[in-house]
Structure formats: structure tokens, C-alpha cells
Amino acid sequence: MNDPQLLVSTDWLEKHLNAPDLRILDASLVLPGDPRDCRAEYEACHIPGARYFDINDIADSRSELPHMVPPVEKFISKMRAMGIGDGHRVVIYDSNDALFSAARAWWMFKLFGKNDVAILDGGLQKWQNEGRPVADMPPILRDRHFTARHNAALVRNVTQVASALKLGDAQIVDARAPARFAGEADEPREGMRKGRIPGSKNVYYKDLTGPRGTLLPPEDIREIFEDEGVDLGKPIILTCGSGVTACVLAHALERIGHRNWSVYDGSWSEWGMYDELAIETGW
Numbered sequence: 365m366n367d368p369q370l371l372v373s374t375d376w377l378e379k380h381l382n383a384p385d386l387r388i389l390d391a392s393l394v395l396p397g398d399p400r401d402c403r404a405e406y407e408a409c410h411i412p413g414a415r416y417f418d419i420n421d422i423a424d425s426r427s428e429l430p431h432m433v434p435p436v437e438k439f440i441s442k443m444r445a446m447g448i449g450d451g452h453r454v455v456i457y458d459s460n461d462a463l464f465s466a467a468r469a470w471w472m473f474k475l476f477g478k479n480d481v482a483i484l485d486g487g488l489q490k491w492q493n494e495g496r497p498v499a500d501m502p503p504i505l506r507d508r509h510f511t512a513r514h515n516a517a518l519v520r521n522v523t524q525v526a527s528a529l530k531l532g533d534a535q536i537v538d539a540r541a542p543a544r545f546a547g548e549a550d551e552p553r554e555g556m557r558k559g560r561i562p563g564s565k566n567v568y569y570k571d572l573t574g575p576r577g578t579l580l581p582p583e584d585i586r587e588i589f590e591d592e593g594v595d596l597g598k599p600i601i602l603t604c605g606s607g608v609t610a611c612v613l614a615h616a617l618e619r620i621g622h623r624n625w626s627v628y629d630g631s632w633s634e635w636g637m638y639d640e641l642a643i644e645t646g647w
Contacts, residue, residue: 393465449508457484477513547645559643
């Protein structure tokens with residue numbers, strides 16, 4: 365499936381590499397403790413014309429939580445400086461073995477009102493495995509006008525999540541690995557309690573991709589959500605460790621036509637920090 369507003373193949377992207385209205389972004393990110401330097405990797409090897417979308421930099425610097433959504437003015441400034449503006453189509457990839465952080469950048473664009481944004485299916489690894497062209501020189505950047513319109517329906521804060529938990533008016537779905545969801549594995553960030561938001565369900569983000577890192581067909585995605593007890597007819601709040609892989613689930617829900625979702629931006633980095641917020645462990 366090629367949908368310039370959701371997901372494109374490596375074949376599609378190579379055919380459109382020289383399109384003047386196309387902007388390609390490398391949004392690679394790693395978990396705390398991983399020694400990889402994603403910016404250095406981008407500078408050494410990226411898809412021709414790609415810019416580096418630094419999730420840790422394009423964030424709210426006033427928050428103590430990791431890579432929280434920036435103010436709209438900062439997002440506009442960063443996009444203009446990267447030469448991304450109105451009328452551009454955007455394709456985002458990352459360099460992990462399964463979709464990981466590209467979906468976070470995709471969600472941020474949607475949050476700020478830009479919908480001509482897709483993820484490269486299979487990411488950089490599939491691109492390289494197929495012998496497609498790469499570069500080590502960044503593109504020449506020219507400032508472009510970028511219009512943003514904040515869509516508040518796509519994001520939730522801790523107060524809104526606590527309210528939804530109390531009222532039961534939305535399901536909470538966690539994208540973390542099952543061992544972290546159950547509180548059986550340590551969190552990658554110091555100071556975090558182990559466990560999950562009470563009543564939440566677990567859809568591990570990696571289960572939505574196949575062995576080549578490509579996303580599963582929509583019918584398989586739907587089955588995975590339903591098998592985990594998620595009612596696809598009701599609102600869903602998505603959470604994870606720090607608001608990154610929750611966006612993989614958001615992208616998957618868009619693929620199956622479920623539009624009533626939002627992302628808890630602080631996720632476990634926030635909820636797991638405060639003793640006054642209830643948690644669950646085990647199965």
C-alpha cells in the first residue's frame with residue numbers, strides 16, 4: 365500500500381526521490397543507555413536528501429520529562445529552519461529493526477495540523493538491504509513558510525488520563541514490551557516504578573511489524589488489537605515509556621480506520637514517577 369498521508373514503500377520513495385515537493389526525514393532515536401549516536405549515523409549514511417529530525421531537540425526544553433511536545437512556535441521555527449513548509453509532502457524513516465521513532469515524528473506533524481506525512485515502510489534497514497542509494501552529505505536548506513494548527517484531540521496529559529481512568533470513558537493501551545507492562549523488567553530510565561496504569565491493555569509495538577520490519581496488513585493489525593481485548597469502537601488513549609512507541613500504535617490505528625485515539629505524551633516517564641498515581645503489576 366502506498367498512501368502519501370500514511371505509509372509508502374521503498375519502491376515508491378525511490379521513484380519520487382527527486383520530486384521538488386518531497387521532504388525526507390530521518391527521525392532515528394534510541395532508548396536511554398544505548399550507545400548509538402543517531403545524528404552521527406545520519407551524517408555518515410542517510411537516504412539522499414534526508415534531513416535529521418532530532419526528537420530530543422524538537423521538544424519542550426522547559427519540561428523535565430523526555431522529548432515532550434514543544435510549543436507550536438518552536439515546532440514552526442524548527443521546521444522552517446529544516447526547509448519544510450506548506451505544500452511539502454513528508455516521508456519519515458528511522459534506522460531501527462522495527463518501526464520505533466519515525467511514528468513519533470509522524471504524530472507530531474499530525475498534532476500540528478500537517479497531514480501530508482507518511483512513514484517509510486521498513487525504514488532505512490530495508491532501504492539499505494535492497495541496495496538503494498544512500499548519501500553522506502546533508503541537503504542545502506532554505507527557509508520555508510510553515511503553517512501549524514494544533515489538534516489538541518491527539519494528545520493527553522496526566523490529568524486527562526487520570527480522569528479517563530476514573531470515569532472509564534476511554535481505554536488505555538500500552539505499547540511497551542510485555543515484561544515491562546507486567547512490572548517484571550526494569551525501566552530504562554532511573555527512578556521509574558515498575559508496572560502499568562491500572563486497567564490498561566498491552567499491544568506490544570513490535571508485534572505490529574513482520575520479520576523485515578514492515579508493518580503488518582491492516583487485517584492482522586485489527587486482529588492483534590482485538591485479541592488483546594481492545595474495543596475498536598471506543599476511544600483509546602495510547603501510552604508507552606516516553607510517548608514514542610505509543611505513536612506506532614497510533615499509526616496502526618489510522619491504518620485500520622480507527623480515528624478516535626490520542627497519545628499520552630508523558631507516558632510511563634511521568635506516571636511511573638509519582639507515588640500518588642496508582643499502578644498495577646503482574647498479569
